[in-house]
Amino acid sequence: MLLCAVLAKAQTVDTAAVFDKYLDLNVAMFEGNTDNAERVAEDIMADTVALPIKARINYYNILGKLYEERHPADAKVYYERVLAHVPDFYVAHLALGYIYLKEAGDADKKKLSAPTTANKWAYINLVKKSIAHLEKAQACDPNQDTLDTITSLYKKINDTNGLANLNTRLASLSKSCIDLLETQ
Incomplete structure (x- = not known):
């Protein structure tokens, strides 16, 4: 014992x-x-x-x-x-948005060197993940560079509907934003 x-x-x-x-x-x-x-x-x-x-x-x-x-x-x-x-901590969303953007860039290179359907969808899925996070960050802390990146990504994947409804989504996402984490 x-x-x-x-x-x-x-x-x-x-x-x-x-x-x-x-x-x-x-x-x-x-x-x-x-x-x-x-x-x-x-x-x-x-x-x-x-x-x-x-x-x-x-x-x-x-x-x-x-x-x-x-x-x-x-x-x-x-x-x-x-x-x-x-979930509303937009600083982490911004970081993830750019991490996924880098991964999307790598996937785009792979898609160009080996243009398969799987590579195309891998690229599109990474772009969509990036957009989702960047939109939350943009809604909470508007920045022209981030907005330009989001717009460019929608155009790259030919998502005219997503681009057309961007302002509505940003307005909705902006209602709940956290910029500092509580530590205790």
């Missing part, structure tokens, strides 16, 4: 220590020290369940930011986790 108690104690996560690491991660991000931030984020990874839910969502958002440039596939996973909890 004593052995079971010792093993159970060894497997218990020290929530205060995990939260302290989370605070260190926030400081590293604030200071722009991405190498330290990545190291601390990795230390937290196995114990994320010890974080309060709002801190965990913010942690996933930080991971998205950290991985966006060098590991966009990983960033996408974390931004999707954020949106699963906070």
Whole structure:
């Protein structure tokens, strides 16, 4: 029985220590020290369940930011986790929109080099995913470059109906926008 108690104690996560690491991660991000931030984020990874839910969502958002440039596939996973909890957080939508846009660009090159129906639909599906996220971002934080990108994407996939109804969708999407995540 004593052995079971010792093993159970060894497997218990020290929530205060995990939260302290989370605070260190926030400081590293604030200071722009991405190498330290990545190291601390990795230390937290196995114990994320010890974080309060709002801190965990913010942690996933930080991971998205950290991985966006060098590991966009990983960033996408974390931004999707954020949106699963906070669907109106338009900052994650903007990031995902541009990640999917990059993937669509890669799919377009593949479609041009091997013009199969599967490659065409893969490209169109990625463009549509990009548009959906960019529209939410545009609705919440209007930006001419984002609007131009959305318009261009609709034209590239010949979706005149989507383009014609853009303003109506943007007006609807703008009714619920979150620009900052709660951390506690």
